[in-house]
Amino acid sequence: MEEAINKPKDEVCRHARLVHGTCTNCGQFVDDWHGVAFDYVQEGLMLTRDEIARLKDTNIKKLFDEKKLQLVIDLDQTLLHSKSVEKLNLEEKYLENIQADSGGGGLFYKLETPERMVKLRPFVRNFLKEASTMFELYIYPMGSEFYGKRMAQLLDPQGNYFDNRVISKHDLIDKGKKTLDLVLGQESGIIILDDDETVWPDHKENLITIFPYSYFSEKRKRKSYSEMKKDESESYGALAFTIKVLRGIHGMFFNRNKSILPCNRDVRILMRILQSKVLKGCVIFFSGVDDDDECKECSDFVVKAKELGAECIDTLDSSSVTHVVSWTRTKTEGESDGWAKKEKKFLVNQRWI
Ligand SMILES: [Zn+2]
Known part of the structure; x- marks a missing residue:
C-alpha cells in the first residue's frame, strides 16, 4: 500500500x-x-x-456537441405489446391465421420458442426514426435480456438506433425498480418514456408516462384492439403525440437561453414547464364515471388532467366545458356523450389523456 x-x-x-x-x-x-x-x-x-x-x-x-439528449424507452405496452400464443382467447384465435410480417417494415410478428405474438405500436417506426435524430436511444424493458434483444431486433432490424444499449432485468441491482445509474449520461439530460411509473420510484421527474398500449386482451372489462379487430390511431395515437412533446423539449433545451451551457441546463425543469401547459385552457367534464369498478382508475385520470393544467368540473355547463372525456368506450353512448355531440364539444375517451 x-x-x-x-x-x-x-x-x-x-x-x-x-x-x-x-x-x-x-x-x-x-x-x-x-x-x-x-x-x-x-x-x-x-x-x-x-x-x-x-x-x-x-x-x-x-452528445451535447451533437445536440442530442438521451431517451430511455420501455418496451412492453410502450413500444409494443406481446402475448404468448397459448394465452390467446377465443376472440383472438383468428390472429393465428394471419400472415405475420417478416421484413423490417411490418408491425405484426410471430416468434417461435416460446411461441409469442408481437404487435408493434402504430407509428413506432416513425417515432424511432425521428427520436434517434434528437436522442441517444436506450431500450429498458423489465423482461429478460433475451426478450429485450429480440424485441430490439424487431424494432431496429438495421441496427441503427440502439447498438448495445438494451438494459434488461438481468442488469438491475434491485430487480423491482429501474434506475438511471446504468445509463451513461447525466439525469439532467435524460428523458424516460414508460407506461408504468411505479418502476421508476427515484426518477419520476425524468418520466413521461405514456398510455399503455394493450393490443391483446387482458383481464379487463374493456375490449382489446385485437378483439375489436382495430388498432390505435397512427396519426393521433400516443406515440405520434409523444414525439411532438419530445420535439418541444429538445428544442427548448438546445435553442432557448443560449448563454447557458448545455451542461448547466436541466431537462426535468423543462418537462415540468411543458407539463403544466399541455391542457391549459381545457375545461373537462368526465362522462360515464359512475361505474364503481373504474372509479379509482378514473380519479387518477382527473388528478393527471389537473397536473397537465386542465380544469375538471362535475357539471355539464355549455359555456365553460371544452372537452367531454367519455370514460367508457364500449358501453352504449351515455347522455353526456350525446350532449357533447349536440353542443359541438370535443368528445374524447380516457386514452386522450
Ligand atoms: Zn489495473
Whole structure:
C-alpha cells in the first residue's frame, strides 16, 4: 500500500475497468474489488464508481456537441405489446391465421420458442426514426435480456438506433425498480418514456408516462384492439403525440437561453414547464364515471388532467366545458356523450389523456 502511494500517480493502476475479473488496463486479475456490472455494454464488464462518473461525463459532452439528449424507452405496452400464443382467447384465435410480417417494415410478428405474438405500436417506426435524430436511444424493458434483444431486433432490424444499449432485468441491482445509474449520461439530460411509473420510484421527474398500449386482451372489462379487430390511431395515437412533446423539449433545451451551457441546463425543469401547459385552457367534464369498478382508475385520470393544467368540473355547463372525456368506450353512448355531440364539444375517451 505504502509503495503504491509513493509511486508516481500514472504508474499505479486503479483497475477502473475489469472484464471477467481482469483489469483491461494492466491485465492483472483482481478478485477483491467492488464495482458495478455493465454487462449490457460488454459481457463481464465491471466499472468503478469513478469510472462510471467519468464515462457518463464524457458521453454526455459528446452528445451535447451533437445536440442530442438521451431517451430511455420501455418496451412492453410502450413500444409494443406481446402475448404468448397459448394465452390467446377465443376472440383472438383468428390472429393465428394471419400472415405475420417478416421484413423490417411490418408491425405484426410471430416468434417461435416460446411461441409469442408481437404487435408493434402504430407509428413506432416513425417515432424511432425521428427520436434517434434528437436522442441517444436506450431500450429498458423489465423482461429478460433475451426478450429485450429480440424485441430490439424487431424494432431496429438495421441496427441503427440502439447498438448495445438494451438494459434488461438481468442488469438491475434491485430487480423491482429501474434506475438511471446504468445509463451513461447525466439525469439532467435524460428523458424516460414508460407506461408504468411505479418502476421508476427515484426518477419520476425524468418520466413521461405514456398510455399503455394493450393490443391483446387482458383481464379487463374493456375490449382489446385485437378483439375489436382495430388498432390505435397512427396519426393521433400516443406515440405520434409523444414525439411532438419530445420535439418541444429538445428544442427548448438546445435553442432557448443560449448563454447557458448545455451542461448547466436541466431537462426535468423543462418537462415540468411543458407539463403544466399541455391542457391549459381545457375545461373537462368526465362522462360515464359512475361505474364503481373504474372509479379509482378514473380519479387518477382527473388528478393527471389537473397536473397537465386542465380544469375538471362535475357539471355539464355549455359555456365553460371544452372537452367531454367519455370514460367508457364500449358501453352504449351515455347522455353526456350525446350532449357533447349536440353542443359541438370535443368528445374524447380516457386514452386522450
Ligand atoms: Zn489495473
